Amino acid sequence: MKKILLVSLVFLQATAFCQTKYKVIAYYTGNGENIRQYPLDKITHVICSFLKLQNDTLTFRDSTQRQTVQQIVALKKEHPQLKVMVSVGGWGGCAPCSGLFDTASRRTTFVKTAAQLLKDYDIDGLDLDWEYPAIEGYPGHQFLPQDKNNFTMLVKELRAEMGTDHLLSFAAGGFEQYLNESIEWNAVTPQVDFINLMTYDLVGGYSKVTGHHTALADYMPGQESTTKCVNWLLEKKLPAAKFIIGAAFYGRVWQNVADTNHGLYQSGNFLQGVSYKNFDTYFSDTSGFTRYWDKKAKAPYQYNKSKNLFATFDDPQSISEKTKFVKRKKLGGVMFWELSDDKYSEGLVDAVEQGLNE
Numbered sequence: 488m489k490k491i492l493l494v495s496l497v498f499l500q501a502t503a504f505c506q507t508k509y510k511v512i513a514y515y516t517g518n519g520e521n522i523r524q525y526p527l528d529k530i531t532h533v534i535c536s537f538l539k540l541q542n543d544t545l546t547f548r549d550s551t552q553r554q555t556v557q558q559i560v561a562l563k564k565e566h567p568q569l570k571v572m573v574s575v576g577g578w579g580g581c582a583p584c585s586g587l588f589d590t591a592s593r594r595t596t597f598v599k600t601a602a603q604l605l606k607d608y609d610i611d612g613l614d615l616d617w618e619y620p621a622i623e624g625y626p627g628h629q630f631l632p633q634d635k636n637n638f639t640m641l642v643k644e645l646r647a648e649m650g651t652d653h654l655l656s657f658a659a660g661g662f663e664q665y666l667n668e669s670i671e672w673n674a675v676t677p678q679v680d681f682i683n684l685m686t687y688d689l690v691g692g693y694s695k696v697t698g699h700h701t702a703l704a705d706y707m708p709g710q711e712s713t714t715k716c717v718n719w720l721l722e723k724k725l726p727a728a729k730f731i732i733g734a735a736f737y738g739r740v741w742q743n744v745a746d747t748n749h750g751l752y753q754s755g756n757f758l759q760g761v762s763y764k765n766f767d768t769y770f771s772d773t774s775g776f777t778r779y780w781d782k783k784a785k786a787p788y789q790y791n792k793s794k795n796l797f798a799t800f801d802d803p804q805s806i807s808e809k810t811k812f813v814k815r816k817k818l819g820g821v822m823f824w825e826l827s828d829d830k831y832s833e834g835l836v837d838a839v840e841q842g843l844n845e
Contacts (some may be wrong), residue, residue, distance in 0.1 A: 509813065509843045510820030511836070512683060512731055514574065517827040518551075519558025524831040529840040532570045532654075533559055534614050536825070537577040538604075543587060543596035545575055545604055545613075553608075560609050572654060573604075576616035578625055584617045585629040588637045594644060602648045612654025613645065614683070619660055620669045639671045646678045654680045661686035661716045661733065676725050683822045686713040687735035690799065692757040697744055699751075700799045701735040703785040703808050712784065713809065717816060727817045734809060734821055736763045736828035736835050738789075738800030749779050750790040750797030758796070762828035763835055770798070780804065803838040810842025 512532040515522060522533070535556050539548045547553040560571045576584065588594050601613055618624040620634035645655055660669065661684050676682065687701035689711035698710070705712035713732050721727055741755035761769050770776045776789040776798065785808040789798040801809075806821075813821060821839050829835050 510681065510731055510822070511839055511843070512681075512820065512822035513826040513836070514822065514824045515559075515826045517555075519555040522559060522562070522826070525826055525829065526832065526836055526840075527562065527566045527569060529836050530566075530826075531568060531820070532572060532611075532822075533826070534572045534574045534822075535559060536574040537580050537616065538573050538575050540575060540581075540583055540587065540597075543593045543600070545597060545601040556608060556610065570611040570654060572612040572614050572656070573610055574614040574616050574658070575601075576618060576658075578618050581617050582625070582628050585620075585631050585634050585637075588617075588641050589631065589633060594637070594641055598641070598644045598648045601645065602653070605649070605653050610653075612656065612680070613649070615641070615655075615657040617657070619665055622664055622668050635669060635671060638669070639674045642675050642678045656681050656683060658683045658685055661713065662689060662711045663715070663719070666716065666719050672720070672723055672725060676729060679729070681729050681731050681819050683731050684713070684716055684733050685824075686716055686733040687801075687824065688739075690739070692739065695754055695756065697741045697750055697753050697755050697797045698799065699781065699784050699786040699788065700739050701733070701786065701801050701805070702781075703805065703812060704783060706783040713812065717812075717818065721816070728819045731819045731822045732809060732813060734806055734823040734835065734839065735801045736823050736825060737761060738763070738766070738769075738798045741797045742795065744790070744795050744797040746790070746792050746795065749777070749788070750795075751779075751781070751788060753797070755795075755797060761798070761800075763800070763802075764828060764830045766800075766802075801835065803835065806835055806838040807842045810839060810845075813843065 510531045513530050514534045514536050516536050539546050563569050620638040621630055621632055623630055656679050659682050690698035690700040702712045704714045738761045740758045742758040744750040744753050744755035747753055770789055775791040775793045778787060778789050780787055786805050787802050
């Protein structure tokens with residue numbers, strides 16, 4: 488009897504986080520073996536990214552991706568709190584979206600094949616990552632004014648086909664133009680289970696001026712931030728619990744940045760991205776970088792004076808501030824791009840979990 492009680496206690500402790508009211512949503516591009524090394528007990532949703540649009544049909548990119556999704560779905564037996572979803576689109580991955588979803592018959596084919604794929608592989612839901620309806624996204628991709636209404640129809644038709652048996656979400660741009668021009672918020676929000684706000688890459692690789700790519704707060708004209716994005720949505724009287732703010736598990740580095748204001752808001756050229764798992768090496772004590780904290784933006788940054796390099800990123804301190812914001816605003820939780828960029832232990836997943844449960 489004592490042994491049974493002990494086992495029960497251990498199980499309850501291990502699954503305590505799973506009972507949290509907050510979502511911790513991991514986009515994931517890795518394989519089905521490596522994911523086992525991450526703290527999956529601290530994650531509520533894994534979104535396998537990205538599936539392929541084959542003409543009008545949602546399908547796997549290849550047999551390897553199919554196997555990966557099957558392996559991750561199988562992990563639900565060990566982690567009963569876990570929901571496994573698949574995503575379509577992504578930056579550079581939605582070239583046909585505008586044309587495809589502009590035609591009723593083609594949209595119907597997509598909806599039916601997507602719903603059937605979820606059923607066939609015991610997948611919990613679909614995430615739409617169209618970057619972006621009605622406004623310019625990836626260079627050269629078509630975008631049309633009617634994309635905005637077509638996205639609404641797509642979501643409604645997916646919900647009708649899927650019913651309530653599967654989850655439906657979408658990744659939303661975290662910047663003002665997207666908020667204003669891409670989505671019919673009052674029509675779409677009731678149809679989806681949650682909305683992943685991409686409140687990162689707010690200063691992207693095309694920018695010739697440095698800044699915080701994933702700042703919590705804004706304090707200058709024209710500056711984008713998580714707070715600005717969320718407040719815009721809440722002012723529309725949309726349900727706070729459906730919105731999931733984004734965290735970046737990677738940094739962005741600019742070169743040729745002058746030693747003024749430690750490189751912040753200076754001209755420069757994007758150099759590279761750096762995964763959080765490599766921060767200890769890239770920003771080591773001997774690397775020449777110095778870390779700074781912007782109290783107004785609630786965001787960290789690094790500057791290398793000898794090499795004129797500037798870096799913007801999330802870290803445990805900024806993640807802590809974001810989780811406080813989630814609780815203060817009564818939001819749905821935190822999502823991040825992406826799990827493969829994290830450390831296997833004592834990484835940013837742990838920081839998210841700790842912050843949401845403090």
